[in-house]
Structure formats: C-alpha cells, structure tokens
Amino acid sequence: MDQVGFGIVGCGGIGPLHADALAEVEEARLVAACDIVPERAQKVAEKHDCRWYDSYERLLGDDQVEVVNICTPSGMHADMGIQAAKAGKHVLSEKPLDVRLDKADALIEACHQSRVKLACIFQNRFNAGARKIKRAIEEGRFGDLVLGVADCIWYRAQSYYDSGEWRGTWALDRGCLCNQGVHFIDQLCWFMGDVEQVSCADTPTLKRNIESEDLGIALLRFENGARGVIQATTLAYPGVSGRVVVCGTTGSAAIDGGNLLTFKVEGEEEAPVASAQQSGPTTASDPLANLPTGHAAQMIDMIEAIRDDREPTVNGREARRAIHVLDLIYRAAGRPA
Structure with a gap:
C-alpha cells in the first residue's frame, strides 16, 4: 500500500x-x-x-x-x-x-x-493507562462520576520564555493553562465529559516576565453534575508532575503521564496495566523531553x-473541548477571550 x-x-x-x-x-x-x-x-x-x-x-x-x-x-x-x-x-x-x-x-x-x-x-489519550480508565468509565464500572482533577505542576525558567518572542504572549501562546496544562485538561474532559460552568478561576502572572498566566486555578461543574478542579503552574521548581484523577461512586483512578498510579473498582481485584515508563528528564521540567510513541x-x-x-x-470537535474550557476559565478570571 x-x-x-x-x-x-x-x-x-x-x-x-x-x-x-x-x-x-x-x-x-x-x-x-x-x-x-x-x-x-x-x-x-x-x-x-x-x-x-x-x-x-x-x-x-x-x-x-x-x-x-x-x-x-x-x-x-x-x-x-x-x-x-x-x-x-x-x-x-x-x-x-x-x-x-x-x-x-x-x-x-x-x-x-x-x-x-x-x-x-x-x-496522552493513546497510552494504555488512559485507555484503561476510559474503558472502565464507558462500561459504568466507576459508577456515577463525582470529581475530576487535573494538575500540571511544572517548571519553566524565564530563559524558556525568553527563547522565543511568541512564548508567553497572549496572542500566540498564552500561559501555563493553555500551553502546558491543555494536555491534562483534554484528558480530564475525555474522562469526565463536557464542562458546563467554571464557577471561579484565578490566572495571575506571579513571577515570570510574560503577558499570560504562570499559575492557574479553576473550579468546574461538568454537564453530568460532577465537580472538577484544575491547577497549573510553571513555577514549581524543578517540576513535579502532571496528573489526572477521576473519582466515581464505585471506582477511582489516577494517572501521571503514561503511568497509572491508582485504579480501583469496587468488587474487583487490582490488575497491572502496561504503562509507558520514562527515565531521565520529563516534560515537567523539559518541554522537549517527549517520547515519540x-x-x-x-x-x-x-x-x-x-x-x-x-x-x-x-x-476537531474533540480537540475543541479543551479550548472551550480554557475560554470559560479565562473569562471567569477576567482575562480577555
């Protein structure tokens, strides 16, 4: 072919x-x-x-x-x-x-x-741990979803933003939510469903000399009634983790990149999952420390x-979800759309 x-x-x-x-x-x-x-x-x-x-x-x-x-x-x-x-x-x-x-x-x-x-x-939608969580949700094994959390606690020095005139600008990049956190926001929405409302949000620029946020926090309500929390920053030296947590009435799971941290379903034995392991630098501290898989x-x-x-x-419709959430967050925080 x-x-x-x-x-x-x-x-x-x-x-x-x-x-x-x-x-x-x-x-x-x-x-x-x-x-x-x-x-x-x-x-x-x-x-x-x-x-x-x-x-x-x-x-x-x-x-x-x-x-x-x-x-x-x-x-x-x-x-x-x-x-x-x-x-x-x-x-x-x-x-x-x-x-x-x-x-x-x-x-x-x-x-x-x-x-x-x-x-x-x-x-991140394509790794084995994420697919295991998605399948369990679709099968109803987690019961009613009640809480979803997306954390992107990473580090980017000022030199990272200075490496390109577009980095950290509102028009071409935006900040830690839109550039780094968007991966975890997408995964959160993939698991939990569409976001109905952002109840409150804060997107300050605390330490970096950029136009956009270097820290972001938001409280969400999903269309299914579940609540959500998004936290992101590029100020956490040396870069901690990026994690999504999904909690239901009969099961919960947590995933950090390609590593399934927790997967528990009421009445089932815990089973291992073939998750991608990465040694050395990760994207928490190095933006190009990606595996091409x-x-x-x-x-x-x-x-x-x-x-x-x-x-x-x-x-396009799937990818739009994360941008919709970002739009709601920025509006709730008083940033221009």
Missing part, C-alpha cells in the same frame, strides 16, 4: 519530534519540512532525507504532501490549518487547535467544507482515518 505523504511546518520546537515520530511509521513518508528560518528546515530535511521549504505556500503547493503537521506557535494553528484545508490538505495540528475558540471553530468549519480530515495532537500513534490514526474515510480519534 502506498505511503501517505506528510509535510511539517514549524521546525524550531516540536516539529523535529514529529519528524522522528513519522520515521517510526511504515505507512508514512515525510515529504518536506518548512520553516521561515531556512536552517531549521534544512536540518530536519538532512536528517530525514526529504525536501525543505522556507515558504508555507510552496509546501502547500507540493502535490506529494497529503497531510500538513502544524507545529508553529499556538496562535497560528487555525490560520495555517485553514490555508492547508483550502489547499486540499489534511490537517494534523499540535495542541491546541488555537488559543482562541472562534478561530478553532473556523478551522473546524474550513476542514468540513474542504472535506479534509482534522486532528489535534493529544497523545504517542505522536506516532496519532499519525497512524490519521493515516487510517484517511484510508477508511472516518473521523480521526482526536478530531
């Missing part, structure tokens, strides 16, 4: 990890890398034996590129995704779909109108969605 051709735009941060993940997927071929800084695109191209461009329009004009991986700053995701959709390309966006809900909605609509697939990277799984899912003409697992 022919390989599906991918093109990556944005090679300064997460883009090279996308290229490494694609190299693990037999059904995929990296056709081209693109960056406005030519040296970045050239570096990826040399490593993966592909073409490179310093013009996004040239990447979109490459007939062998079927899927565009958008790895640019978050506030550019929707605009670039819309361009790709109008060029007839499928879109695989890094998280989040955008920093603004209205722009994310415009991207979803553009992909629908152009009849192309849209997916967003939320690789989850990214590769999402790229395989995109290929299968194209070939089977189905929706990707984390499609």
Whole structure:
C-alpha cells in the first residue's frame, strides 16, 4: 500500500519530534519540512532525507504532501490549518487547535467544507493507562462520576520564555493553562465529559516576565453534575508532575503521564496495566523531553482515518473541548477571550 505523504511546518520546537515520530511509521513518508528560518528546515530535511521549504505556500503547493503537521506557535494553528484545508490538505495540528475558540471553530468549519480530515495532537489519550480508565468509565464500572482533577505542576525558567518572542504572549501562546496544562485538561474532559460552568478561576502572572498566566486555578461543574478542579503552574521548581484523577461512586483512578498510579473498582481485584515508563528528564521540567510513541500513534490514526474515510480519534470537535474550557476559565478570571 502506498505511503501517505506528510509535510511539517514549524521546525524550531516540536516539529523535529514529529519528524522522528513519522520515521517510526511504515505507512508514512515525510515529504518536506518548512520553516521561515531556512536552517531549521534544512536540518530536519538532512536528517530525514526529504525536501525543505522556507515558504508555507510552496509546501502547500507540493502535490506529494497529503497531510500538513502544524507545529508553529499556538496562535497560528487555525490560520495555517485553514490555508492547508483550502489547499486540499489534511490537517494534523499540535495542541491546541488555537488559543482562541472562534478561530478553532473556523478551522473546524474550513476542514468540513474542504472535506479534509482534522486532528489535534493529544497523545496522552493513546497510552494504555488512559485507555484503561476510559474503558472502565464507558462500561459504568466507576459508577456515577463525582470529581475530576487535573494538575500540571511544572517548571519553566524565564530563559524558556525568553527563547522565543511568541512564548508567553497572549496572542500566540498564552500561559501555563493553555500551553502546558491543555494536555491534562483534554484528558480530564475525555474522562469526565463536557464542562458546563467554571464557577471561579484565578490566572495571575506571579513571577515570570510574560503577558499570560504562570499559575492557574479553576473550579468546574461538568454537564453530568460532577465537580472538577484544575491547577497549573510553571513555577514549581524543578517540576513535579502532571496528573489526572477521576473519582466515581464505585471506582477511582489516577494517572501521571503514561503511568497509572491508582485504579480501583469496587468488587474487583487490582490488575497491572502496561504503562509507558520514562527515565531521565520529563516534560515537567523539559518541554522537549517527549517520547515519540504517542505522536506516532496519532499519525497512524490519521493515516487510517484517511484510508477508511472516518473521523480521526482526536478530531476537531474533540480537540475543541479543551479550548472551550480554557475560554470559560479565562473569562471567569477576567482575562480577555
């Protein structure tokens, strides 16, 4: 079967990890890398034996590129995704779909109108521990869900924000909730369901010289009546953990990245789960300490969605959930939408 051709735009941060993940997927071929800084695109191209461009329009004009991986700053995701959709390309966006809900909605609509697939990277949904929790919830083994907690207690020095003019800006990045915490917000909503209301929120900028929040706290009410808590910061030296906890009347679970910490169901014996273990630096302290496994799984899912003409697992509507929650949090905290 022919390989599906991918093109990556944005090679300064997460883009090279996308290229490494694609190299693990037999059904995929990296056709081209693109960056406005030519040296970045050239570096990826040399490593993966592909073409490179310093013009996004040239990447979109490459007939062998079927899927565009958008790895640019978050506030550019929707605009670039819309361009790709109008060029007839499928879109695989890094998280989040955008920093603004209205722009994310415009991207979803553009992909629908152009009849192309849209997916967003939320690789934590693909690990074994997360799937075990989701399956138990769907089977009703946790009973009525009553509480969900998402913690992202990480560390980013000022030098991290100074490494790119867009980092920490309101227009292109936002803060610890939207950049780092969004992974755990997505997973929380995947487990608990849609959020109906943010009762209160606080999103101050305490220590970092940035426009956006370096700490965020919110209290939620889900549509199913359960309550929720979200806590995020990039001030916790040296970086502690990212954790999601789900509590029900007959079962509860907690997961930290790919590691299932707790899984207990009333009347059942505890069973081990094949969770991904990571030694050395983690994303709690190093933004690029990622394992490509989850990214590769999402790229395989995109290929299968194209070939089977189905929706990707984390499609636009699914990815929108986290942005909706962020929008509610920022509004409750008095931040502009």
